[in-house]
Amino acid sequence: MDDVDRQLIALLRxxxxxxxxxxxxxxxxxxxxxxxxxxxxxRDGTIVGYTVRLKPEAESHRIRAMMGIEVAGAHGDAVRKLLRGHANVVALHSTNGRWDLIAELRADTLEAFDKVLNAIRNIDGIESTETSILLSTQKA
Structure with missing residues (x-):
């Protein structure tokens, strides 16, 4: 990939x-x-698809949050597989530092969000979590 490819991708983003x-x-x-x-x-898989971005207030899932997740020892693959298949996990990132994973969560109501948090916290292999609800978005 050269500079023109990178500029093209930036424009497409x-x-x-x-x-x-x-x-x-x-x-x-x-x-x-x-x-x-x-x-x-x-063709080479660099671009795997195109998507639509909605303004936050237009999305049906009104509650958005970021969850830091600490994974126990050798449970990483199993935890990632379960989280990738969870309907309320819209993005999953591996990271360094305090948390092994950062999950972006979405839910329609606080009650539904509470259920999502409990379901994720009860996954075998998750040691601890910390969740921050996103109040507003400054740049998308």
């Missing part, structure tokens, strides 16, 4: 529906160059 001709103009390359690069990035 900002607006994946940007017309190819506009992308080409912003990158100062030919339209065919953009099309070929996008096709190659998709």
């Amino acid at each position: 900002d607006n994946a529906r940007e017309p190819v001709v506009t992308l080409a103009r912003k990158l100062r390359v030919a339209r065919a160059t953009v099309q070929n690069r996008m096709a190659r990035l998709e």
